[in-house]
Amino acid sequence: xxxxxxxxxxxxxxxxxxxxxxLKTDSSRFYLKEIFSTHNHTASVRVLATHGKYLASGxxxxxxxxxxxxxxxxxxxxxxxxxxxxxxxxxxxxDYLFSGSNDGKVSAINTKRxxxxxxWSNAHRGSVLSFAIHPQxxxxxxxxxxxxxxxxxxVSGRTLYTRxxxxxxxxxxxxxxxxxxxxGQYFAxxxxxxxxxxxxDTTKSSRTVQCSCKPVSLCWIxxxxxxxxxxDGHLLMFDVEEEDEPEKxxxxxxxxxxxAFLGNHLATASSSGDISLWKIDGNDFNExxxxxxxxxxxxxxxTDADKLGLHKYLQQPEDNKNELRQTLxxxxxxxxxxxxxxxxxxxxxxxxPNTSKKNKRKLQLVPEGSTATAAxxxxxxxxxxxxxxxxxxxxxxxxxxxxxxxxMSGVWEEEDVEAGEDEKKPKNKPRxxxxxxxxxxxxxxxxxxxxxxxxxx
Numbered sequence: 001x002x003x004x005x006x007x008x009x010x011x012x013x014x015x016x017x018x019x020x021x022x023l024k025t026d027s028s029r030f031y032l033k034e035i036f037s038t039h040n041h042t043a044s045v046r047v048l049a050t051h052g053k054y055l056a057s058g059x060x061x062x063x064x065x066x067x068x069x070x071x072x073x074x075x076x077x078x079x080x081x082x083x084x085x086x087x088x089x090x091x092x093x094x095d096y097l098f099s100g101s102n103d104g105k106v107s108a109i110n111t112k113r114x115x116x117x118x119x120w121s122n123a124h125r126g127s128v129l130s131f132a133i134h135p136q137x138x139x140x141x142x143x144x145x146x147x148x149x150x151x152x153x154x155v156s157g158r159t160l161y162t163r164x165x166x167x168x169x170x171x172x173x174x175x176x177x178x179x180x181x182x183x184g185q186y187f188a189x190x191x192x193x194x195x196x197x198x199x200x201d202t203t204k205s206s207r208t209v210q211c212s213c214k215p216v217s218l219c220w221i222x223x224x225x226x227x228x229x230x231x232d233g234h235l236l237m238f239d240v241e242e243e244d245e246p247e248k249x250x251x252x253x254x255x256x257x258x259x260a261f262l263g264n265h266l267a268t269a270s271s272s273g274d275i276s277l278w279k280i281d282g283n284d285f286n287e288x289x290x291x292x293x294x295x296x297x298x299x300x301x302x303t304d305a306d307k308l309g310l311h312k313y314l315q316q317p318e319d320n321k322n323e324l325r326q327t328l329x330x331x332x333x334x335x336x337x338x339x340x341x342x343x344x345x346x347x348x349x350x351x352x353p354n355t356s357k358k359n360k361r362k363l364q365l366v367p368e369g370s371t372a373t374a375a376x377x378x379x380x381x382x383x384x385x386x387x388x389x390x391x392x393x394x395x396x397x398x399x400x401x402x403x404x405x406x407x408m409s410g411v412w413e414e415e416d417v418e419a420g421e422d423e424k425k426p427k428n429k430p431r432x433x434x435x436x437x438x439x440x441x442x443x444x445x446x447x448x449x450x451x452x453x454x455x456x457x
Contacts, residue, residue, distance in 0.1 A: 003306030006032065006260070006267045006275055007055060009045030010295035014038065015057050015065075019305065020277060020289060030289040032275065040065045040074060049097065050301045051090035053310055054111060056097055058085025064099055066114065069303075069310045076114040080107060087131040089140075091154075098140070100128030106142060108154075118157055124148060130178045132187065141187060143178045147171070149189075170194055170208060183223045186240055190218050195228055197240045207240045219259040221266065221280060229256030233270065249285070251276070260302040269297035 004020040018032040043060035050056070053070040064078040064085055083102030090097050096117070097109040106123040107116050124144025133140045138154040147166035150159050165171055170191075177190040186206060189196045195215055199206040209228075215236070217229035228236040233253050238246035252270035260267040265288075266278045275297065276290035303310070 003304055004262065004265060004277065005035070005303045005305045005310075006277065007048060007050070007301050007303065008258075008269060008275060008293060008295075008297045009048050009057055009059075009299040010293070010297055011044040012295045013041045013044060013059070014295060015040070015045055015048070015055075016293060016295070018275065018291070018293075030277075032277070032289050032291045034293075036072065038067075038074075040077070045298055046084060046086060047088050048299045048301045049088035049090055050303050051094035052308060054090070054094065054097075055301070056088045056090070058088050058099060058101075060084045062101070064088065064097075064109075066097070066109075066111070069305070069308075078109060078114075078116070080116055080119070081105060083127070086127060086129055089131045089133055091133060092135060098131050098133070100131045100142065102127040104128060104144070106131065120157070123150070129176055132178050132180050134180055134184045135182060136184050141178050141180070143175055143189070147173065147175060149175075149178065165189075170196065177218055179218055179220065181220050181223055181240075185223065188218060188220070188226060190215050190228070195226065195236075197226070207238075207243075209236070209238060209246055211236065216255055216257055217259045219261045219266075221261050227259055227261070227266065229259050229268065231255050235268070257297050258300040260300050262302040262304060265302065267300055267302045269300050271296055273297065275300070 005017055006020070007015065007017045009015050014037050016037045017035050019035045020030050021033045023029045023031060041057065041059035041061050041063060045057050045059050047058045048055065050069075053068055054075075055067040055069050057065045057067075062079065062081045062083060062085065064081070066075045066078070067073070068075050078099075081099065081101035081103055083104075085099055085101050087100040088097060090111075095111055097111055099107050099109065100123070104122060104124050104126060106120045106128055108118040109115070110117045123142060124146050125148075126145030128142055128144055130143040131140065132142075133154070139160075140152045140154055142150045142152065144150075147164065149163045149165055151161040151163075152158070153160050165175060166173060171189070171194065172192050174192040175189055178187055179190075180187045185200055186197050187200070189198065192214060193211050195209045195211065195218065196205055197207045198204065211228070211230060212232070212234075214231040215228045216231055219227055221227055221237075224240045226236075226238055226240065229251075230236060233251055233256055235249045235251045235256060236246050237249070238244070251268055252272070252274055255271040256268060257271045258267075258269040264280050266280055267275065268278065269275045273292045273295055274290060275293060277288045279286045279288055
């Protein structure tokens with residue numbers, strides 16, 4: 001309830017966090033309060049993952065950003081993929097972060113050393129679309145655009161089994177997601193018009209549900225219950241071990257783009273920018289709060305910040321809150337200067353001169369007024385850092401940025417910095433005012449559910 005945080009990735013390159021807060025006038029009602037936003041990607045954010053205090057984001061710019069939610073700082077950026085990052089998954093203990101990309105690679109990132117311990121260069125012949133770790137063992141499943149489902153032993157790093165699904169007529173040649181159930185007894189495959197649940201014991205389908213339109217998102221809400229977000233805005237709910245017709249609930253008018261579940265709370269996001277939090281209590285399905293973020297969501301995660309002790313700045317004295325909140329909003333790496341003069345992703349899209357003061361402030365990575373900042377402001381129409389004459393102190397600081405950590409597998413590479421002048425300007429920015437307009441339900445929508453499921457807004 002209060003203390004839950006919904007973190008959303010967007011097409012507009014932002015990652016935005018909202019905390020569920022009770023109304024001061026009525027503690028039984030809640031609203032979504034924006035607590036941070038960061039613009040660390042140069043293309044759309046495609047996937048989010050969280051474990052404890054760590055948050056990881058992957059984007060279409062081939063980049064992985066790892067944040068510390070407790071301090072609000074960017075821990076590191078990983079640039080080892082040569083394609084869109086489609087999946088990120090933390091190991092159950094949080095000691096590793098696994099990533100999969102359009103380049104066909106799967107990598108194991110050591111979260112303590114922030115270095116890559118292992119890379120499987122040819123995990124799939126096409127894109128790696130989904131990566132799922134068994135909740136109680138070291139077994140993982142990967143799904144690729146080559147329509148192969150692979151089983152991996154994460155201890156030995158070897159493929160145990162490969163199952164080709166291209167010729168299975170029920171999938172129609174398209175699969176997008178694989179997801180384990182909470183107890184690991186089932187895993188679900190999401191296709192073009194179908195959701196297929198496979199039993200680990202029998203290795204056969206336990207239940208196959210045909211959808212009226214394309215399923216877009218999926219998550220488990222119990223050991224046997226699934227929720228599926230559809231392209232037409234409906235939420236599909238069914239039990240794997242029952243044969244009843246799935247419940248179909250109208251949530252949004254537009255695509256139900258993302259789902260996340262924690263405890264007995266379900267977070268949903270629409271492609272038009274609506275995010276909502278629902279409470280599932282037996283047969284009751286109640287909307288607690290909703291808002292529109294002014295951006296197009298692509299992915300989301302749900303965390304319990306109070307339980308994990310995150311965002312301790314909120315408990316600081318009132319005099320210190322403004323400074324600490326600003327620090328979190330401008331998530332940055334201390335003692336580091338990054339100058340991006342050209343990006344291949346931006347070059348392929350429409351280039352818009354970045355003259356917005358707000359955008360410059362969002363991308364600020366060093367404190368305003370510092371020696372490095374003053375020097376960087378003088379940089380205009382240059383093609384490399386080497387052409388700039390800086391003071392010895394600033395030169396020494398810039399030289400430090402060229403050092404890159406080595407890793408055991410030797411796949412870590414330094415990002416190339418090339419010439420360029422323009423940056424892509426975000427189309428929209430997360431709305432920071434007017435959040436109270438959508439407190440506790442916001443715009444009321446008609447919802448029709450299965451008999452026996454009481455829905456309230």
